[in-house]
Amino acid sequence: MRAIFASGGTSSTHSPDIGRRTFGLSLAVGAALSLVPGLVRSAAGHGAKNVVLVHGLFADGSCWSEVIPRLQGEGLNVTSVQNPLTTLDDAVAAAQRVLARQEGPTVLVGHSFSGMIVTEVGADPKVSAVVYVAARAPDVGEDYAALAKRFPTPPASAGIVFDGDEGRLSEAAFLRDFAGDLPAARAKVLYAAQAPFQKTLLTGMTRHAAWRSKPSFYAVSKRDRTxxxxxxxxxxxxxxxxxxxxxxxxxxxxxxxxxxxxxxxxAAAV
Structure with missing residues (x-):
C-alpha cells in the first residue's frame, strides 16, 4: 500500500472521507501492533527477519541505539553499519559487507546522507524493502546537490566547518539545527561523538535506485533544519x-x- 500519514494528524492523499477512514483504520492497526508485541512479531515473521541500519553524516552507528532495542524486542535481527564517511564507494562497500552476512530477506534503512547508500545497495536481491529516515533519495545518476537547490537551503548547511578535506558540524549548528529537539545535555554528548566526513563523500552519485523496484518507506521530519x-x-x-x-x-x-x-x-512485514 502506498499512503501518506502524518504523525498526530488526519491528512491523506485520497478523497477526504475515504482518506479519513483509511487513516483512522491504519492508525488504529498501527497502535494495536505497537502495543501487542506478539502481533508485530507475527507480522514480521512473514516478511524480513533482518534489519540493516546505516547512519549518515555527523554521527556513527550508535545513533540507532534507541531504535535497535525496539526492533530486537520484536524478534528482528538488527545490525548497525559503521559508515566510513570517506567516499560513496567505501560507504556502499561497508553496507554490502554487512548485508552479505544476513540470512534471508532484509530491510535496509538509512538516515540522512545514508539514503544514498540505501538507494544504491537496496538493489541487492536480498533487500526486501528500503526505509528512508529524513534521508536523501536520489534517482540514478542524479546530482543531489542540484536537486536540493530547488528547495530552501537548510540552516545546518551554514554550520559545516572543514579542517582541510575533513568536515563536521560546529557545536552551535549541531545543537540547534541537527539535534534541536533533544535535551541539550544529550545533544552535547552526540556532538562530542560525531564522526567527521571527507569532502570526497559528497561527490558520489548512485548507479541504482532501489526505490524504483522495492517497497519503499519514508519518515519525514517536519521540523528538520538539516x-x-x-x-x-x-x-x-x-x-x-x-x-x-x-x-x-x-x-x-x-x-x-x-x-x-x-x-x-x-517494512519488515511486506
Whole structure:
C-alpha cells in the first residue's frame, strides 16, 4: 500500500472521507501492533527477519541505539553499519559487507546522507524493502546537490566547518539545527561523538535506485533544519513511498524512536 500519514494528524492523499477512514483504520492497526508485541512479531515473521541500519553524516552507528532495542524486542535481527564517511564507494562497500552476512530477506534503512547508500545497495536481491529516515533519495545518476537547490537551503548547511578535506558540524549548528529537539545535555554528548566526513563523500552519485523496484518507506521530519522537509516530501512522493510525518528534528530516530521503529516493522512485514 502506498499512503501518506502524518504523525498526530488526519491528512491523506485520497478523497477526504475515504482518506479519513483509511487513516483512522491504519492508525488504529498501527497502535494495536505497537502495543501487542506478539502481533508485530507475527507480522514480521512473514516478511524480513533482518534489519540493516546505516547512519549518515555527523554521527556513527550508535545513533540507532534507541531504535535497535525496539526492533530486537520484536524478534528482528538488527545490525548497525559503521559508515566510513570517506567516499560513496567505501560507504556502499561497508553496507554490502554487512548485508552479505544476513540470512534471508532484509530491510535496509538509512538516515540522512545514508539514503544514498540505501538507494544504491537496496538493489541487492536480498533487500526486501528500503526505509528512508529524513534521508536523501536520489534517482540514478542524479546530482543531489542540484536537486536540493530547488528547495530552501537548510540552516545546518551554514554550520559545516572543514579542517582541510575533513568536515563536521560546529557545536552551535549541531545543537540547534541537527539535534534541536533533544535535551541539550544529550545533544552535547552526540556532538562530542560525531564522526567527521571527507569532502570526497559528497561527490558520489548512485548507479541504482532501489526505490524504483522495492517497497519503499519514508519518515519525514517536519521540523528538520538539516534536510528541508519539503525536499523530503518531494522525494517520498516521487518514490511512491509509504510515508509518515514526525514532529521532529533531523534526529527523529533518537527523539521519536517508537515511530521510526514502527515504520521499520511495517517494512519488515511486506
Amino acid at each position: 534536510i528541508d522537509p519539503d525536499l523530503q516530501r518531494f522525494m517520498a512522493k516521487r518514490m511512491g513511498a509509504t510515508t509518515i510525518e514526525v514532529d521532529a528534528s533531523h534526529l527523529s530516530l533518537i527523539s521519536h524512536p517508537q515511530e521510526i521503529a514502527g515504520l521499520i516493522i511495517r
